[in-house]
Amino acid sequence: MTDLQQPGFSQCNNATLRRTARRLGRFYDEALAPSGLKGTQFGLLFQISVGSEPAMGAIAEALIMDLSALGHTLKPLVRDGYVETFPDKDDRRVKRVRLTPSGQAKLDEAIKLWSVAQRQFEAMVGAERAAKLRATLDEVAALNLELPAAASSG
Amino acid sequence: MTDLQQPGFSQCNNATLRRTARRLGRFYDEALAPSGLKGTQFGLLFQISVGSEPAMGAIAEALIMDLSALGHTLKPLVRDGYVETFPDKDDRRVKRVRLTPSGQAKLDEAIKLWSVAQRQFEAMVGAERAAKLRATLDEVAALNLELPAAASSG
DNA sequence: CGCCGAAAGTGGCACATGCCACTAATTGAA
DNA sequence: TTCAATTAGTGGCATGTGCCACTTTCGGCG
Numbered sequence: 001m002t003d004l005q006q007p008g009f010s011q012c013n014n015a016t017l018r019r020t021a022r023r024l025g026r027f028y029d030e031a032l033a034p035s036g037l038k039g040t041q042f043g044l045l046f047q048i049s050v051g052s053e054p055a056m057g058a059i060a061e062a063l064i065m066d067l068s069a070l071g072h073t074l075k076p077l078v079r080d081g082y083v084e085t086f087p088d089k090d091d092r093r094v095k096r097v098r099l100t101p102s103g104q105a106k107l108d109e110a111i112k113l114w115s116v117a118q119r120q121f122e123a124m125v126g127a128e129r130a131a132k133l134r135a136t137l138d139e140v141a142a143l144n145l146e147l148p149a150a151a152s153s154g
Numbered sequence: 155m156t157d158l159q160q161p162g163f164s165q166c167n168n169a170t171l172r173r174t175a176r177r178l179g180r181f182y183d184e185a186l187a188p189s190g191l192k193g194t195q196f197g198l199l200f201q202i203s204v205g206s207e208p209a210m211g212a213i214a215e216a217l218i219m220d221l222s223a224l225g226h227t228l229k230p231l232v233r234d235g236y237v238e239t240f241p242d243k244d245d246r247r248v249k250r251v252r253l254t255p256s257g258q259a260k261l262d263e264a265i266k267l268w269s270v271a272q273r274q275f276e277a278m279v280g281a282e283r284a285a286k287l288r289a290t291l292d293e294v295a296a297l298n299l300e301l302p303a304a305a306s307s308g
Numbered sequence: 309c310g311c312c313g314a315a316a317g318t319g320g321c322a323c324a325t326g327c328c329a330c331t332a333a334t335t336g337a338a
Numbered sequence: 339t340t341c342a343a344t345t346a347g348t349g350g351c352a353t354g355t356g357c358c359a360c361t362t363t364c365g366g367c368g
Contacts, residue, residue, distance in 0.1 A: 010200065012200075013272065013275055014193050015196075016288045016292060016295075017171070017178055018354095019218050020171065021171045022355075023297075024168050024295075024299075025356090031301055038323070039168050046164065063173055064176050065324095065326095066325060068326070068348070068349080071347070072326095072349095073324060073325080075323090093333045094346065095347065114166065118166065120299065125297070129290075133167070133294075137171060140279065141173055143177075143279070176326090180325095180326075194353080221318095222318070222355085222356070222358090223357095227354060245364070246362080246363060247315065247317070248316065248317090
């Protein structure tokens with residue numbers, strides 16, 4: 001047996017997922033490189049663009065991302081002028097986010113690059129299977145996962 | 155066609171994958187928390203344990219991880235005494251890695267915690283489906299993804 | 309043997325993420 | 339109205355990941 005990462009190097013669902021995410025992330029990043037955006041930034045810009053000046057909390061929830069992590073991730077995009085924030089009219093705690101014209105243009109540019117990677121991926125995997133995989137992943141992401149209450153002492 | 159976000163908030167395979175990875179990562183991290191290890195560290199320790207004093211390059215390849223990223227990820231584990239490195243006997247460029255007794259003990263401890271999360275996940279998704287999902291993810295990770303050579307100038 | 313190019317790691321830099329402690333603004337109740 | 343609890347974000351800290359520029363070794367050639 002030639003060791004190495006046998007079929008399914010690990011039974012761990014989490015490890016397998018992360019491993020594939022690294023692989024795919026590099027591929028999409030490579031495709032997006034000419035735009036200067038990373039895959040994560042592209043996804044974030046896209047999410048903002050489809051929302052109606054979403055609040056940070058709403059974005060974080062949609063992306064299943066920690067709110068503070070979102071704040072950090074947003075910084076480079078604000079710095080580069082792709083995104084701007086402003087306080088909600090009725091609740092000053094709420095910070096809303098929108099694309100700047102420059103950000104919209106950058107997103108349009110990135111979408112073209114993204115499409116190449118997306119098509120390539122679907123050509124390899126099959127659009128049908130890719131859709132099914134995304135559906136499964138969305139389903140998993142929506143699970144109400146909870147650790148069994150550790151029966152303390154009982 | 156109005157759809158767009160919600161159901162499958164994005165058509166992007168990469169974004170969907172990362173999103174689910176964040177979700178699952180938090181779940182496994184929560185389960186592993188008592189051990190002080192993160193899901194990534196657990197996966198790394200495990201990978202090292204199943205290898206024969208693997209070289210860094212071999213680990214990076216198995217995990218589809220950038221070699222320098224692996225180096226960074228390894229640091230906390232070395233610092234905490236779970237892992238140690240040593241030069242290969244025949245090739246001084248190669249750095250090999252192994253668990254320390256403390257690291258093996260920590261891994262054993264973590265495996266118990268991991269099992270809880272793993273079982274819980276499989277109970278929700280179904281062991282069969284989970285296995286199929288991992289197989290699909292492994293398959294995707296193994297794809298020889300390449301951007302179509304941008305036909306520059308005619 | 310001496311040189312060149314490939315291979316394996318390292319370090320620095322930037323961004324991705326999460327948790328925790330803290331601040332500010334709101335809401336609900338006495 | 340006033341104060342406790344809640345909600346939305348921020349900042350700091352630690353780790354995860356990748357890319358790039360280097361440095362050290364190896365291996366192959368002339």
